Amino acid sequence: MPRELHLSLALDGTGHRPAESLAAAHWTDLIGLAEQGALDFVTVGDSPAPPHDDSAGRLDPVAVLARAAPLTTRIGLVPAVSTTHTEPFRTSTALATLDHVSEGRAGWLVDVSSTEAEAPAVGGRGVAPAAELWAEVADAAEGAVRLWESWEGDAETRDGATGRFIDRERLHHIDFEGPHFSVRSPSNVPRPPQGRPPIAVALDVHDSDGQWELAASHADVVLLDADQPSTAWLARAALLRRAAEAGRDPEALRVLVRAAVDLGGGTGPGALPPAELRFTGAAADLAGLLADWHETTGVDGFHLFPTSAPADLPAVVHDLVPALRERSLFRADYTGRTLRDHLGLPRPAG
């Protein structure tokens, strides 16, 4: 039996239906379809930047995925959230809540806001140098994890005899102090069902050391950009080594290669989203390409970035997934309930 392949999908391409993408049904239909294909998770990207040509705006990704959570039962829900201009405390509690409302299917695609357009819209601070942004978001990830873990899983004791709702010995002030923010108290939100929703980090092999550091020290899932199988192989090996050096179990890191795909829904190769691995053609051929990469690079799977999610997703679910199943590379159905289950990541202790 070959190694299992993990498959996830970015829902960012609105498929030239800007008005429709403001309605809940646009998202819930797509996510429901992705769940029919038993995909590990979907991501919804973000940018507080102004609207651009191919989209007429963006809804808040946490809200979008929360809206989809009650209508789905298995698929992982991974919003991109930047903490550059927002409060790390809020990011942590919002994601913990997404994990509660989805009963253990939330993740966090860690992001920064680095553009001239974003900073003055939110105010308070200018555009910081990239190194500072990545160092800060690593702190935000650390703070978020500590907040998730600030409640031990069994803290809510509801002890009628003493009248105590919690055992406060099992709640911990996190006292996080960083150069840009500090957070003192335990989280407002009790321990999320997954203990710690998986953290995803997008990484290009050419990215700065700060991004590599974030990925190696905080990511459960790395969404890797690589143009060649050899590059992916080397990058994965380097990530596992750095994770081990950071004191983590390298077995608990999943590397998914980003692939921009046009399965017939797009308007030609020019419309492919930016990614170093690019594919235009039929789903059956994509299955072959992914199978080759999976075998030769040692990566755990792929994060598909379709030209148009509404147009390409049916081909992913109805053609690509069956083709991968024929090769015994992809699950016939979900075997677990949580995103950690799908990714084969152990639940953290506590």
Add this chain to the structure above:
Amino acid sequence: MSKPLKQIHLAAHFPGVNNTTVWSDPRAGSNIEFSSFVHFAQTAERAKFDFLFLAEGLRLREQGGQIYDLDVVGRPDTFTVLAALAAVTEHLGLTGTINSTFNEPYEVARQFASLDHLSGGRSAWNVVTSWDAFTGENFRRGGFLPQEERYSRAKEFLAAANELFDSWHGDEILADQETGTFLRDAKAGAFVHTGQHFDIHGQFNVPRSPQGRPVIFQAGDSEEGREFAASEADAIFSRHATLEAGQAFYTDVKNRLAGYGRRHDQLLILPAATFTLADTDAEAEELAREVRRQQVSGATALKHLEFVWNRDLSSYDPDGPLPDIDPDVSDNHISKGRAQVRMYRDPLATAREWRELAAANNWSIRDLVIETGNRQNFIGSAETIARTINEFVQADASDGFILVPHITPTGLHEFADKVVPLLQEQGVFRTEYEGPTLRDHLGLAHPDDVRDERVAS
């Protein structure tokens, strides 16, 4: 000719992190699991309520330097729960309490506009101003805001958010097409706001939502809070639910509207209200007494007495007499993260008064806290409660009530099954939702129409 009957507005407050919520009751479920929220929201929608209401606190309460553990502790994030509830309800309004001190307008406007889209026009924002340094310790700027600036920031925050909501008019997106541009106007969403608290500019990236703006609630009770409500809010979440206090508050704030060129019907007064329902009035009285004893255990009584005494009273017997020592009137308060402790403006006087009350009635500490605490606002049979609610509303003590049940998540069932049909029979409460948006339920105009009206007049 008699005045036409007012229609009553009803809403459901999800049980919160104070001692109203009786978590020790065998029927009590989780305050965190989403299934509790679904159950509660669907009960409210079955009863044709106007909206569901979520309060907010941004730091777990502490008392005497320790996390307060006698009430429910913890609550999920407001926006995320409301967005999820939009999936399991169709008509129910979704009101979230969101603070204007430890947030920024762009982010909050974006979240409400997103919620309004994702719910098809059912969002509302209760703008609150908690500014305390204790809460600030969880946020980037700490306790940066002086108390006297809380409403100047709130006002400017809301003004900036409104500029963002209004930065799209609703006609910018061209019909779906295969290629080319999608916006009629590349400058859609452009905004510039410069003021004392905010200096922001850019392009807002959420197009006009179904309600234009979320419905705006306000909750603070000070003079400034009332002026803020009269000038900006669509509704007030008040604490004045008795007939006399309700009428006084109602008259007070409605009279302030004219100063802002607004009509009486443009601001709804919706007090929080508790209730105890039973088959007969006598049974309800008995049950209400029992619930109040559950809400105030001996341990809770001591902690509540500490709000006034501002001292560690853990060595006192809750079934014994009140402390002889006087309250500590220093500024550093034993209780952190609660609004209500600020209600005791003169603790020495309160302590004196309570000692006299306790002595005169032979009350223990626990008896005193129960007797001076809030009684349930509505106690009785379904007939009594329906009649009383209607009388209060028709007598302008309020425009309706935000009900706070004491059991999570089933505490609304009996009210939905027994009281609501009586109000419907009397013709004072809807039998079906008449429109899709929360503005429709509340009888509030769309902001575009309000603007047109102001321009025309």
